[in-house]
Amino acid sequence: MQGFLYHCMMFFKRFFWCVLAFGLAQVVRSQTPQLLADVIKGDKGSKVHGLTTVGNTLFYVADDDKNGMELWANDLLTQNSRLVKDICEGNCSSLPNQICAGNGLVFFTAYESDKGTELWKSDGTEKGTVRIKDINHGKTNYSPKQLTFSNGLLYFLANDGINGVEVWVSDGTEAGTHLIKDLKPGNNKEEPQHLTAVAGGVIFSINENGRQSLYFSNGQTLGTKLLLAYTDFISAVYNPETRAYLLLSADKSSANALICFAVDLSNLTVLKSDWTLRLSQSKYAGLLVQAQQNYLYLDDALYQIHLEPFKQSKGLSVEKRVGLGKGINITAVSVESNGLYLSTLQANGVQQVIYLDKTFQMKLVGKGSVYKVLADGLVLIESQSNIQLYNQLKVQDLKWQNKSIASTAILELVAYKQQWYLVYKDAYYGQELFKLQEQNNTYQLALYKNINQKGIGFSPQLIRGFQKDLMCFYATEDAIALWRYASDSKQFYEVKTIYLANEQLSMSDLQLDFAYVYEQKLYFTVINYASKSLELWVSDGNASGTFKLKQFVYAQPLANDQQLIGYKHLIYFNANDGVSGQELWCTDGSIKGTRLFKDISPGTSSSSPQWMTVFKDELYFVADNYNNGNELWKTNGVQALMHKDVYNGAHSSDPVGLMVHKDALYFVADDGEHGLELWSSKGETSTCALVADIAKGEEGSQLEILGGTDKNLYLSATDGMHGRELWALDLIQLKTQLIKDILPGKEDSDIAFPMVVNNVLFFFANDGDHGIELWSSQGTEKSTKLFKDIQKGPVSCIPRAALVCNKGAYFVSNIGVNQPELWYIGLNHQVSAITGAYSNSNELPPMQLTFHENLLYYVVDQYELGAEIWSLK
Numbered sequence: 001m002q003g004f005l006y007h008c009m010m011f012f013k014r015f016f017w018c019v020l021a022f023g024l025a026q027v028v029r030s031q032t033p034q035l036l037a038d039v040i041k042g043d044k045g046s047k048v049h050g051l052t053t054v055g056n057t058l059f060y061v062a063d064d065d066k067n068g069m070e071l072w073a074n075d076l077l078t079q080n081s082r083l084v085k086d087i088c089e090g091n092c093s094s095l096p097n098q099i100c101a102g103n104g105l106v107f108f109t110a111y112e113s114d115k116g117t118e119l120w121k122s123d124g125t126e127k128g129t130v131r132i133k134d135i136n137h138g139k140t141n142y143s144p145k146q147l148t149f150s151n152g153l154l155y156f157l158a159n160d161g162i163n164g165v166e167v168w169v170s171d172g173t174e175a176g177t178h179l180i181k182d183l184k185p186g187n188n189k190e191e192p193q194h195l196t197a198v199a200g201g202v203i204f205s206i207n208e209n210g211r212q213s214l215y216f217s218n219g220q221t222l223g224t225k226l227l228l229a230y231t232d233f234i235s236a237v238y239n240p241e242t243r244a245y246l247l248l249s250a251d252k253s254s255a256n257a258l259i260c261f262a263v264d265l266s267n268l269t270v271l272k273s274d275w276t277l278r279l280s281q282s283k284y285a286g287l288l289v290q291a292q293q294n295y296l297y298l299d300d301a302l303y304q305i306h307l308e309p310f311k312q313s314k315g316l317s318v319e320k321r322v323g324l325g326k327g328i329n330i331t332a333v334s335v336e337s338n339g340l341y342l343s344t345l346q347a348n349g350v351q352q353v354i355y356l357d358k359t360f361q362m363k364l365v366g367k368g369s370v371y372k373v374l375a376d377g378l379v380l381i382e383s384q385s386n387i388q389l390y391n392q393l394k395v396q397d398l399k400w401q402n403k404s405i406a407s408t409a410i411l412e413l414v415a416y417k418q419q420w421y422l423v424y425k426d427a428y429y430g431q432e433l434f435k436l437q438e439q440n441n442t443y444q445l446a447l448y449k450n451i452n453q454k455g456i457g458f459s460p461q462l463i464r465g466f467q468k469d470l471m472c473f474y475a476t477e478d479a480i481a482l483w484r485y486a487s488d489s490k491q492f493y494e495v496k497t498i499y500l501a502n503e504q505l506s507m508s509d510l511q512l513d514f515a516y517v518y519e520q521k522l523y524f525t526v527i528n529y530a531s532k533s534l535e536l537w538v539s540d541g542n543a544s545g546t547f548k549l550k551q552f553v554y555a556q557p558l559a560n561d562q563q564l565i566g567y568k569h570l571i572y573f574n575a576n577d578g579v580s581g582q583e584l585w586c587t588d589g590s591i592k593g594t595r596l597f598k599d600i601s602p603g604t605s606s607s608s609p610q611w612m613t614v615f616k617d618e619l620y621f622v623a624d625n626y627n628n629g630n631e632l633w634k635t636n637g638v639q640a641l642m643h644k645d646v647y648n649g650a651h652s653s654d655p656v657g658l659m660v661h662k663d664a665l666y667f668v669a670d671d672g673e674h675g676l677e678l679w680s681s682k683g684e685t686s687t688c689a690l691v692a693d694i695a696k697g698e699e700g701s702q703l704e705i706l707g708g709t710d711k712n713l714y715l716s717a718t719d720g721m722h723g724r725e726l727w728a729l730d731l732i733q734l735k736t737q738l739i740k741d742i743l744p745g746k747e748d749s750d751i752a753f754p755m756v757v758n759n760v761l762f763f764f765a766n767d768g769d770h771g772i773e774l775w776s777s778q779g780t781e782k783s784t785k786l787f788k789d790i791q792k793g794p795v796s797c798i799p800r801a802a803l804v805c806n807k808g809a810y811f812v813s814n815i816g817v818n819q820p821e822l823w824y825i826g827l828n829h830q831v832s833a834i835t836g837a838y839s840n841s842n843e844l845p846p847m848q849l850t851f852h853e854n855l856l857y858y859v860v861d862q863y864e865l866g867a868e869i870w871s872l873k
Contacts, residue, residue, distance in 0.1 A: 713728065
């Protein structure tokens, strides 16, 4: 019973720092904290999207955390914002989508619980926001798509449940909303594509025999005609000034010869180019228009296409060609009124932006690619994943609160009277509505409307080194995903979503338990409280190689973190399959290779293996076979045998704290005569014996192993006359002695966070005068002293975590009231604070310290960024 109570006490004492302090690895000392990436933003935001302007009104979709995802509007003159209508009342979301402007209205699709997703319209008022028509009765799975406004009518794709997906038209009334023509009879067919507004109606394509046929429709059955059969779309564009629709197609039968077609919308005739270009393997090709000019870009050259009057036989001709040089490909072209911006890719992989004026004179703008042309002479450039702004004067970084803007954070952008409104995913506000502000020829983002002011950030759940990269888990309110930090590109990317929240499962039902890297694979366990299961997963760092190996019955976690361990090319772990109880399992990383290794306690009873430790090419662990109690076992990978029955008979000696040092395995156990004391083994059963009996009698010394040096094994123990103090086992003379009574009397000095650095033991303890502070010892009373009083006076520095490497150690403690800081102990035993990762006292201390590839990684939870991964480099 006494051993069991100590076992529980040790579990709660270790719980916090077992989670935070990881691993042993080499590191190079650095004083420059660096945020790797703000992967999960600090606030979920309102998830604004669908920006659309109608007159002086900006429409968009947002979630204010009260009404769900609904339609909102801002008056851009008065700057007043409002929820237009709570279509799906309450916290239910109508999820407005496909927003399209026309006739002073916005058309969109919206969901109702009894109607499904149907076609709606709005004039910006609650009363004027109505469903146009219930096209597919009941809770249909198909919603209207490709909403396109042209010539006073709304065109879109819909499925009424009878005719399949076809092109429909609407004048905004229920009676005026109907199928135009059933071009492909039957209910099962592919959706029409390339729905484009042109003069007099729309042009679209339909898949026929694996190729696309081109159609025109003015919204009437008789006005819907086939224009061109069987083409291979590459690019298409409509020029409203010349009223011509151009289509670029590839002739697959003629070695990818490019064919350009022009549709004369006045008489619906099609003209074919009489020139031939070849599409290379790079396939950089496309069409664009600028005023009355038409262009085609192909690989390393730009062509100006001239359209002769359609009645002449000449048709299409190439007027000009501008080549950029061998190995320089045009990847995209963006238009402004006085010229063109070319996004190019050099042969060496460098991206550059080139400006081409009307006379085809070229000017290098800078490195990167065109992100968005805002106005004449004002263009956003994506440069190394950040956004820069070119305004004819210079290229400058686009900023928000003195921070560079990442291109991935700008989700949408819309213009209104030379002002730009955008959806930006900010670290603090989340996905909200922002505005681009101009001051003295510089531009910065400004928060325009913070709709949803609720929400929290979520921290990485685990950090582990993996090959040269870093693996970690990120959790949001919606998902848990495995991420990877690529050391070469220095970028985070998501490997795979492990779980998504649904009606039956919330993220609070899940807990990432233990993780272990072995032979280029990451193994981890997930506790699912909803299904009362524990799942073992494996990942090779890629999505296809990340999967669940087996699902087990969930049991309460054991009292230490040694639950997954690699040994002889297998991972050993304890699990309960519901048949054999909690037993020893192993896996080779495959589903078929995940098996029960040994049913130590036969039947449904559990042996509960724990404290798994590799020593002298054998795997040692603690298990209970119900004949000998909880004792020390080992396996050579073939068979499992009890190593020593420390407490003879059915009693348990409850071994804990297994640690390998020098040539011996040390552990704490109770043989029924001496209480919990220090034992050791050199690999043979005959060498397994009691090493030290510090407190005479059955009570034991409540010993804990702190760490070892060349001469000593350091212990925390009580002899009954003193509290729990610093002791040491002399490894040469095999004698134990009290090193120092740090807190005189029978009170404990609360020794914690031991760190052995270059044969010196550092630890935290309380002498009664200075609070809990940093101490050091070299194995004698004289050398055991207060090393640094971090918080002066009787106030404790509150140590939070510690991690040792063979070139030093790191720990976390307070430098002031509620001011946690990261500290470093060098091989010369100098202690220094590492500053730079903190800006205010609202931040939580660094957590989850780990080393990988000579870098220290840790998590900091900041007020603005939320909990993210930092490194010392």
